[in-house]
Amino acid sequence: MPAIPATLIPGDGIGPEVMEAAVAVVEATGVEFDWDRQEAGMDAFEETGDPLPQATIDSIERTRLAYKGPLTTPVGTGFRSINVKIRQLFDLYANVRPCETLPNTKGPFENVDLVLYRENTEGLYAGIEYFDEKNQIADSIARHTRTGCERIIKFAFKDAQLRGRKRLTLVHKANILKQTGGMFLSIGRQIAEENPGIEFDDRIVDNMAMQLVIHPEDYDSIVTTNLFGDILSDLMSGLVGGLGVTGSANIGDDCAVFEAVHGSAPDIAGKGIANPTAVIRSGEMMLKYLGKDAAAEAIRKALHDVYSDPAGLTADLGGTATTAEFGARVADRVRAHIAA
Ligand code: NAI
Ligand code: MG
Numbered sequence: 001m002p003a004i005p006a007t008l009i010p011g012d013g014i015g016p017e018v019m020e021a022a023v024a025v026v027e028a029t030g031v032e033f034d035w036d037r038q039e040a041g042m043d044a045f046e047e048t049g050d051p052l053p054q055a056t057i058d059s060i061e062r063t064r065l066a067y068k069g070p071l072t073t074p075v076g077t078g079f080r081s082i083n084v085k086i087r088q089l090f091d092l093y094a095n096v097r098p099c100e101t102l103p104n105t106k107g108p109f110e111n112v113d114l115v116l117y118r119e120n121t122e123g124l125y126a127g128i129e130y131f132d133e134k135n136q137i138a139d140s141i142a143r144h145t146r147t148g149c150e151r152i153i154k155f156a157f158k159d160a161q162l163r164g165r166k167r168l169t170l171v172h173k174a175n176i177l178k179q180t181g182g183m184f185l186s187i188g189r190q191i192a193e194e195n196p197g198i199e200f201d202d203r204i205v206d207n208m209a210m211q212l213v214i215h216p217e218d219y220d221s222i223v224t225t226n227l228f229g230d231i232l233s234d235l236m237s238g239l240v241g242g243l244g245v246t247g248s249a250n251i252g253d254d255c256a257v258f259e260a261v262h263g264s265a266p267d268i269a270g271k272g273i274a275n276p277t278a279v280i281r282s283g284e285m286m287l288k289y290l291g292k293d294a295a296a297e298a299i300r301k302a303l304h305d306v307y308s309d310p311a312g313l314t315a316d317l318g319g320t321a322t323t324a325e326f327g328a329r330v331a332d333r334v335r336a337h338i339a340a
Helices: 015-028 042-048 054-063 082-089 146-162 180-193 205-214 226-239 277-289 293-307 323-339
Strands: 004-009 033-037 065-068 094-100 113-119 123-132 137-143 167-172 199-204 221-224 247-251 256-260
Touching (some): 015 277, 054 065, 082 256, 094 277, 205 226, 247 277
Parallel strands (some): 004 033
């Protein structure tokens, strides 16, 4: 089998640390990648003046597949999010965020098993923002298109079916946001009629936030708009041990970028203690996307093995392992499962 061309973006903050561990785990499956290592984010900005260099864009243009670490976005001022820009540039409209309890994690629930589909290119993240200096008025406009709503909801139904899910809950705020939320909900109801194999219902987002922290076991899969998906997926990470453990995929019709839900964690960067599970899980999703099911399954099993020993976990989960030690343990278990 020829090596699979893929763009590798280590990212900034804890990015390079967790990505080094995660790439070793992905490679332990025996699936060969031809990595094209590219810069983006704060480090690229400081070196080249451009947080998303043309060489990085060209690389993803060619490989149509990227494995990336988190990228810092300045808050309030400065350049716009490179993560959002990559998703928009390559039309990666579906952000898939599974959330499953691993053994010995500190979450309040034992068997959370959810998947969230977040619309990834429009809504309040469309970048339509104005500031009226004279009158001190700030506008951020949510834009929803019929095409955008249809494709994420259809994707969610299809992917939920592939994952053997029984139910899809559409999350919205159509009571207040009658245009944007109303359109998303009515399109969802139409598409549900074409997908009788999956039970469909809807919830208003604030109620959903409360429901998820009281009885997440009542839910199965969720489809929602960009901002609500961003917030609810961090909340869901909190149900299963925090941001260190949840991976994500940004998927378009012919291109995909795999990354963690978390950011660059500047508070712990450079210490070698970050949890690489989130980026390892996104590597598992990448292998599945590529049809390498046995390799993805070996990673899933290896994580369950390593999580069975609480001392072997990283500090965010109360263990004492460094990023590198944890990664090496997972890679060893992956090799054992592949050999078995
Ligand atoms: P964050 O996700 O970086 O960190 C939030 C908290 O979770 C911190 O206390 C951090 O230490 C902890 N945490 C995150 N990942 C962890 C890991 N792997 N292991 C252990 N602990 C972990 O969110 P924050 O602080 O809001 O954002 C920092 C920067 O990251 C910002 O510039 C933000 O824009 C950017 N960001 C980038 C994303 C991406 O590249 N896709 C996604 C989210 C934020
Ligand atoms: Mg986020």
